[in-house]
Amino acid sequence: MHWINWAVVVVYLTYLVTDSIRRARGVNSIEGYFLANRNLPWWAVGLTVMATQLSAVTMIGTTGQGAVDGMRFVQFYFGLPVAMVILGVTIVPFLHRAKVYTAYEFLERRFGARTRSLTAFLFLCSRGLSCGTIIAAPAVVFTAIFGWPLPLSVAIIGAPTVLYVVIGGVQAVTWADVKQMFVVVTALVAIVIVLLVKIPVSPDAALTIAGAAGRLQVFDFSFSLTQTYTFWSGIIGGTFLMLSYFGTDQSQVQRYLTAKTVEEARRSHLMSAFWKIPLQALILLVGVLVFVYYLFVAPPVFWNPTHARAVQTADPNAYVQIEREANAAWVRRSQTAVELAGAPTADRTLRRAQFKSADSAYGAVRSDALKQAEKATGGTVRDVNYIIPQFVLNELPVGLAGLFIAAVIAAAMSAVAGELSALSTCTVIDFYRRWVKPEASDAHYLKVSRGATAFWGLVACFVAVYAASLGSLIEVVNRFGSFFYGSILGVFILAMIPRARASGAFFGLVISLVAVGAVSYFAPNVSFLWYNVVATVTAVVTGYVISAFSRGAPERHMPTNT
């Protein structure tokens, strides 16, 4: 990579860390460290909510998905806007007015320590591991492309993040996230502009070609429990997932607890409600345009350079053969694309069919090439995450490539920073202060909080280094998260039902976890988005029924929503 690109990355990272630490000066209490003294403006909170959700996987994985699969992934977010509005009148005011540090702390007031500890424990297990995978995804790509050792790639993302979160807490996290979102959006818009300039046909013709290849198919109205990206799974499963994630996951709850007032917390959520779908569409559009770009410029057969090297080493003749076939298929596809772009409307149907057939032929050559790579590497080969980095490094102008790499690192850092801060808060508030040392000075808790942040930072980096070799285990970890999201949402819904009792909430939670486990085991093809629906409904129904058979008055009353 050109030295100017590196300079952009280094200057950005240095500015980010030093400015975050500078802004966090004077943090001398745990309320300041974990909640910025509940004094942040809504727009900063809104940006940090979006930045925490947007990770490096979004920047390189989702854009790559746009290139190979088109726009339909955007349906995943169709439930988000309504979920944000619902949260604005339910969980957000309850938690904000309760003056809690964590979502789970609120559950103790309503259902006792048992339910609080179990939900907090589930959060720590899942997020502690997933934090590592957030770093691992871009680190593995950097390692393959730049040839760095994996621990170095992990350190470049992890070390500055841990540094500013340990020192500055949530204040540093928020102001870093504001900058991260600015860099991410600027980089995406700049890439779209560059692509439109570089693609040698008009934007209208480019979209016609993308449409012919099925990349602009957004809506899928089929009702299938096994498909993740359909309109209905997005609307129904997505709403439940977003309610769970934004309403009960500490990494998001902590964001809006830092807002000055309930009204500002609500407004911060509405930023995502209005902007998440357009942002996601923009991210996917980058991928779609990259697909069109490589119809006119020969792409590498293997997006991941390590796959190319492995096939070349294992069977040099096969590699030459693959390259030859891929090139011939690409030339044919490119010709049909040009013909489609220049075809008069009357001719379009025929040209479209020719292009589709050439595109399928190229796809077949590519999938044969990937099979060769699987044979050579001995593992499953997926190279979607490498498409955009290859494009950025080889095709973007000097400076802009650096900006994009900085944006990828920024996205990873902002997602990890939010998680680290939340993990530390949960460890200290829900376990250390609750069970180990309930009476201690603020200075003591602050010291322990910084230690807990550093500890989780090390765990994340450790998991990230080993994540690459764990392969399918990481998938299990990611699925594990979706196992209990809906269950925890169910407990929060029960908390708002006056007749619900502690035993109902606890056993509702446990039974719903078993129900999701059973669905996953007996119907493994059901998409994870439906787990949230199954878990929430099970937790609420069983929790309510058990409560109905429980005697006595509610143990505690939740704070009123007035």
Place this chain on the structure above:
Amino acid sequence: MAASFRTVLIRVLAAELLAWAFLALIQYRYNS
């Protein structure tokens, strides 16, 4: 003054419908 729940819901739904309409237009124009 804070907007009521109904007002916020209508605004958000209107924005979402607008986004869907835009995406549907692209799909209709280029994908058929």
